[in-house]
Amino acid sequence: MVTLAEVARHAGVSASTVSYVLSGKRSISRGTRERVERCIEELGYHPNAGARALASAKSNVIALMMPLRTDMYVPVMMEIALAVTTTARTYGYDVLLLTGAEGPAAVRRVTGSGIADAMILMDVELDDERLPLLRAGDRPAVLIGLPADTAGLACVDLDFTATGALCVEHLAGLGHRDIAVIGEAPAVYERHTGFAERTLDGIRSRAGELGLRLLHRPSDGGYDALAMTLARIFDERPGTTGFVVQNESAVEPLLALLRQQGRAVPEDVSVVAICPDQVAVGASVRLTSVSVPAQEMGRRAVERIVAKLAARGMDGVELLAPELTVRASTGPAPHSPPNR
Amino acid sequence: MVTLAEVARHAGVSASTVSYVLSGKRSISRGTRERVERCIEELGYHPNAGARALASAKSNVIALMMPLRTDMYVPVMMEIALAVTTTARTYGYDVLLLTGAEGPAAVRRVTGSGIADAMILMDVELDDERLPLLRAGDRPAVLIGLPADTAGLACVDLDFTATGALCVEHLAGLGHRDIAVIGEAPAVYERHTGFAERTLDGIRSRAGELGLRLLHRPSDGGYDALAMTLARIFDERPGTTGFVVQNESAVEPLLALLRQQGRAVPEDVSVVAICPDQVAVGASVRLTSVSVPAQEMGRRAVERIVAKLAARGMDGVELLAPELTVRASTGPAPHSPPNR
DNA sequence: TTGAAAGCGCTAACAG
DNA sequence: CTGTTAGCGCTTTCAA
Numbered sequence: 035m036v037t038l039a040e041v042a043r044h045a046g047v048s049a050s051t052v053s054y055v056l057s058g059k060r061s062i063s064r065g066t067r068e069r070v071e072r073c074i075e076e077l078g079y080h081p082n083a084g085a086r087a088l089a090s091a092k093s094n095v096i097a098l099m100m101p102l103r104t105d106m107y108v109p110v111m112m113e114i115a116l117a118v119t120t121t122a123r124t125y126g127y128d129v130l131l132l133t134g135a136e137g138p139a140a141v142r143r144v145t146g147s148g149i150a151d152a153m154i155l156m157d158v159e160l161d162d163e164r165l166p167l168l169r170a171g172d173r174p175a176v177l178i179g180l181p182a183d184t185a186g187l188a189c190v191d192l193d194f195t196a197t198g199a200l201c202v203e204h205l206a207g208l209g210h211r212d213i214a215v216i217g218e219a220p221a222v223y224e225r226h227t228g229f230a231e232r233t234l235d236g237i238r239s240r241a242g243e244l245g246l247r248l249l250h251r252p253s254d255g256g257y258d259a260l261a262m263t264l265a266r267i268f269d270e271r272p273g274t275t276g277f278v279v280q281n282e283s284a285v286e287p288l289l290a291l292l293r294q295q296g297r298a299v300p301e302d303v304s305v306v307a308i309c310p311d312q313v314a315v316g317a318s319v320r321l322t323s324v325s326v327p328a329q330e331m332g333r334r335a336v337e338r339i340v341a342k343l344a345a346r347g348m349d350g351v352e353l354l355a356p357e358l359t360v361r362a363s364t365g366p367a368p369h370s371p372p373n374r
Numbered sequence: 375m376v377t378l379a380e381v382a383r384h385a386g387v388s389a390s391t392v393s394y395v396l397s398g399k400r401s402i403s404r405g406t407r408e409r410v411e412r413c414i415e416e417l418g419y420h421p422n423a424g425a426r427a428l429a430s431a432k433s434n435v436i437a438l439m440m441p442l443r444t445d446m447y448v449p450v451m452m453e454i455a456l457a458v459t460t461t462a463r464t465y466g467y468d469v470l471l472l473t474g475a476e477g478p479a480a481v482r483r484v485t486g487s488g489i490a491d492a493m494i495l496m497d498v499e500l501d502d503e504r505l506p507l508l509r510a511g512d513r514p515a516v517l518i519g520l521p522a523d524t525a526g527l528a529c530v531d532l533d534f535t536a537t538g539a540l541c542v543e544h545l546a547g548l549g550h551r552d553i554a555v556i557g558e559a560p561a562v563y564e565r566h567t568g569f570a571e572r573t574l575d576g577i578r579s580r581a582g583e584l585g586l587r588l589l590h591r592p593s594d595g596g597y598d599a600l601a602m603t604l605a606r607i608f609d610e611r612p613g614t615t616g617f618v619v620q621n622e623s624a625v626e627p628l629l630a631l632l633r634q635q636g637r638a639v640p641e642d643v644s645v646v647a648i649c650p651d652q653v654a655v656g657a658s659v660r661l662t663s664v665s666v667p668a669q670e671m672g673r674r675a676v677e678r679i680v681a682k683l684a685a686r687g688m689d690g691v692e693l694l695a696p697e698l699t700v701r702a703s704t705g706p707a708p709h710s711p712p713n714r
Numbered sequence: 715t716t717g718a719a720a721g722c723g724c725t726a727a728c729a730g
Numbered sequence: 731c732t733g734t735t736a737g738c739g740c741t742t743t744c745a746a
Contacts, residue, residue, distance in 0.1 A: 035486075035488070035739095036486075037738095037739060037740090038739065038740060039739075039740095047716075047717085048716070048717045048718070049717090049718090049739090049740080049741095050716075050717065050718080050719095050740095050741080050742075051715090051716060051717075052740095053740065053741060053742080054716090054741095054742095057741080059741090059742085060715080060716090061715070062715070062716085063715060063716085066715080066716080078482075078486065079486070080482070080483060080485075080486025080487045081487060081739085081740075082428070082487060082488050082738085082739050082740070083424075083427065083433070083487040083488055083489035084423075084424045084425075084426070084427030084428040084433060084488060084489075084738080084739080084740090085424070085428045085722090085738070085739035085740040085741090086424075086739080086740055086741080087423065087424030087427070087428075087722090087740090088422070088424040088425045088427075088428050088721095088722045088723065088724085088738085088739080088740070088741090089721080089722055089739075089740040089741040089742080090722085090740075090741055090742090091722075091741095093423070093424060095470075098471065100456065100459075108448070108449045108452050108453075109448045109449065109452075111452065112448050112449075112451065112452045113448075115455075115471065116440065116473055119440075119471050119472070119473050120473050120475055123473075123475070123476065128470055128471075128472075128489065129470065129471045130435075130468055130469065130470055130471070131438065131455065131459050131468075131469045131470070131471040132459070132468075133456060133459050133460050133463075135460055135463070136463065142418075142420070143420060145420075146376075146418065146419070146420025147420045147421060147422060147423040148375075148422050148423055148424060149423035149424075149468065255656060256656060257658055283656055286626055286658070287658065290630065290658060316595060316596065316623055318597055318626070318627070318630060375723095377722095377723055377724085378723065378724060379723075379724090387732075387733085388732070388733045388734075389723090389724080389725095389733090389734095390724095390725080390726080390732075390733065390734080390735090391731090391732060391733075392724095393724065393725060393726085394725095394726095394732090397725080399725090399726085400731080400732090401731070402731070402732085403731060403732085406731080406732080421723085421724075422722085422723050422724070424722080424723080424724090425722070425723035425724040425725090425738090426723080426724055426725080427724090427738090428722090428723080428724075428725090428737095428738045428739065428740085429723075429724040429725040429726080429737080429738055430724075430725055430726085430738085431725095431738075715746105716745105716746085717744105717745085717746080718743105718744090718745080718746100719742100719743090719744090719745105720741105720742090720743085720744100721740105721741090721742095721743100722739105722740085722741085722742105723738105724737105724738085725736105725737090725738085726735100726736095726737095727734105727735090727736085727737105728733105728734085728735085728736100729732105729733085729734080729735100730731105730732085730733080730734095
């Protein structure tokens, strides 16, 4: 293993000089610098991470805590994790992956052991038990997602309220007056998951403003569950022509059922989905959709961490604006309700 | 920040005693041990990771390198990553997440800086440029997936050859004589991706042994591509009654197309998929399938790393046996070919 | 512009 | 069973 001392000896300088060449924290004569750099190259020197962490009290590591629940949004989580990792590297940080399984103890461990300088928490719960520790702790942290109380915390998330509103606006703009929302599984609403409620708020208030009629139905994924949900919707509101879907596993069943019932998309019925682009593009009808900007969220989380690490501040909530991509699943409302 | 020295002072013992209480590397009188443990608890002491790494030349970190290509198998990758992380924790290791983006330099960095004691590489390419470094390097490594040359490497993977054979056996056992394989996108075969070729080998040789007729068609995902593929298959082999699908994005289109053509699953046609259970269960017909045992792979990779870290050895390829789950998409072959 | 030297907090001989 | 002590490799004052 090559050490800084060896590099120094080969270059005929002191250890501190090599260290300063590396950190750039003091000016080095050009000749010396080049000589040192050449030795580093030739010897294949890499600074020892442990020694560096010990001496500088900085690990150059950001901890990334995965969600407790890993049953939903897996691709989104993955995309965020990759974005966090690649962005972190551009700032010289590595990423330590933690699972929610360890619970609050993980926060204590990271804080106490100095294994990471800061942490990013994904998919926090409304009343997450790790939050008190974060507020109390000395390590900078950024949450991806919004807890109930964001005071004293730094958060990044999609603006789901605006997302809901945007979907409704799009449909309203096409002349749809009767809208049905197919939501996440009932359990998601029962535990008052933040993003689901915020989306619904956005949908409801914009629908109210625009004078649209609205139906919201949570739905378990899968065909059977959705078949019942859909039947109920058309029973109660036969004139429904616009759908907003926020449930990946309901997307394909919905399209299949509409087909079976002879309702053409987008001629008879329009569908806007809130889902990853990949799902929207790969569906049997290319879906008009708003997607969670996973990459952007990961990137922003790291940028805020880096800012906090450099100089305190950067608290507060940052909501990313939703973007709606028009594809083949939405079109003008039919002049009369479709035949049954 | 609480240090070991402070704990020692509070407990009225020397630093080394505290250290040994922590590591268990020498026997401590019960009284002393309990006193020390109590102080650790009371003071909220956590050993400093950097100092520990420096003094012991061990980081207690395993690096996990994500694949270069993140366009496929995302949920599988995620599942492996989580399994790796939770398993690693049970052995006292943390996981450092690296992306393939850094390429071979990442291997050098990890090895050189001692930031991790070992590494796990996911989804290695047949002729991965990181392999020479791993073979040369001193750090233990385990690959998830098989490169072309496995000499001197430790690998864990699903036995895709057996997987292919198992699918064919299942269909043959149900009386199907004409089998079509819908494979990954042509590009996947063109770059000679290991798992795809091995699956095909298994399918072909078992089909040969059992005297089945076989057709293999790569297919891009999506409806349009699959519609053409399917038309060709039934043109060439109208009597095809069994399908093996190894392409997640072809699953739903296939089912929809078969439905459209009036071919009932499983009465007229049987379908076996090689895909995650989640996809198999969530499909419009619950699919008989063989799934990639992601959790098991992650777990085994860590266990082998831990073994290598304790005492060399543990090289060689470990193939996990496939398991076929019968669901609703396969049944006895019809007595006569279905009507067209 | 450079060097010398004092730690950072912990581990692991060595000594009793 | 326990204490003393010499580093691990680096950063960063202090001094020149």
